[in-house]
Amino acid sequence: MVEILYFAWVRERIGLPREQVETNAATVADLVEELRAREERYAAAFADLSALRVALDQDLADFDASLDGVREVAFFPPMTGG
């Protein structure tokens, strides 16, 4: 079970700020595949991974990173603070 968080337009496109997901995905990319297969809004949000960033337990990570032991996965667009 992982907690998935969505921010900015990813949150708006999926329509949820967060959700708990039962998954056996080994990597972030595997998890993305599972989410894409769920519904059109997920497929739309995850259509272009180059426009997305991912954090695992609040640290930036790559899409091929392992989910082993991870409790919190966050998907969001490139940051625009400052």
Next chain:
Amino acid sequence: MVEILYFAWVRERIGLPREQVETNAATVADLVEELRAREERYAAAFADLSALRVALDQDLADFDASLDGVREVAFFPPMTGG
């Protein structure tokens, strides 16, 4: 007749903040030669021109600059503001 100003250690070494000088010097370098010939304290102050800067009428200039029309000549060490 030009007004000559001295700042920082040049002022201290010569012992004057400013003086009026009657000169026919064509360039700053010529004026420096005249000053050096005056007294030991001038010779000491102008011993090493690479340690000095000159301004003509309040604009930085080179030692080979002409004194034609110049009313105010200032000698000082490299600046250390900021």
Next chain:
Amino acid sequence: MDIRVQSAPFDFGAEAGAFATGHDNAGAVVTFAGIVRDDTGSLQRMVIEHYPGMTERALEKIAREATGRWDLKDCLIIHRHGDLAVGEMIMMVATAARHRKAAFEAAEYLMDFLKSRAPFWKKEITGSGTGWVASKDEDEAALGRWSKE
């Protein structure tokens, strides 16, 4: 080192003034302030979303790295989230070092990393609609300066 993430406004002048005093060995203080700018004359307000928890972690990491790299005497980051009007301060950073080069470089480093590595997202609300501010390639490219040295 002081990191603050808050929705409330802050007083840039008071923060800058307080930061600049009391560091006897810091000869140089640099501050940066980011302000909501209206380029088109149609911006009504800005909304800044962030990732509570990760934001503080990311800013602390960036501040720690800058402090070590330039031997800073002190550094400060304040970043707001939520609703902001045009002309309001979005954020500020401040650095104190012995010399100006270190203070300037560290402040630019903080800004470059904060911009692309801290989880904030800006949304613009204009008369004709809303839109997320797009990240700029030049912001990502700016990070390259700090790995080459």
Next chain:
Amino acid sequence: MDIRVQSAPFDFGAEAGAFATGHDNAGAVVTFAGIVRDDTGSLQRMVIEHYPGMTERALEKIAREATGRWDLKDCLIIHRHGDLAVGEMIMMVATAARHRKAAFEAAEYLMDFLKSRAPFWKKEITGSGTGWVASKDEDEAALGRWSKE
């Protein structure tokens, strides 16, 4: 554009705060403050000599060049002369621009030229004597950055 050369102290926080407000199209404000630093623990005070008249001319020229080169919305230079105690502010600059890169670069440009082209000289009074601060080769070298671009 505001240039002030004065012996009186100034309030850095108040100046920075006032400068940072009221520029609707400036998204970025950078300030620098220079403070009397005591590296050895023996500095009693600092005396800054300047060349009245030329100082203002030189600072105005530097500020005008920076304003044109980076399309600044505003810039401010305050520099003190006379007697200063350890920890007192010697001077400050501030720049306002649309983007942070311009504001940072312009502030560094102002500092680099002010340091080597404005007629100020620092004298340190310590427990064991007095001495004029020597100029640094690196300060003159810093100017090279701005001619290459």
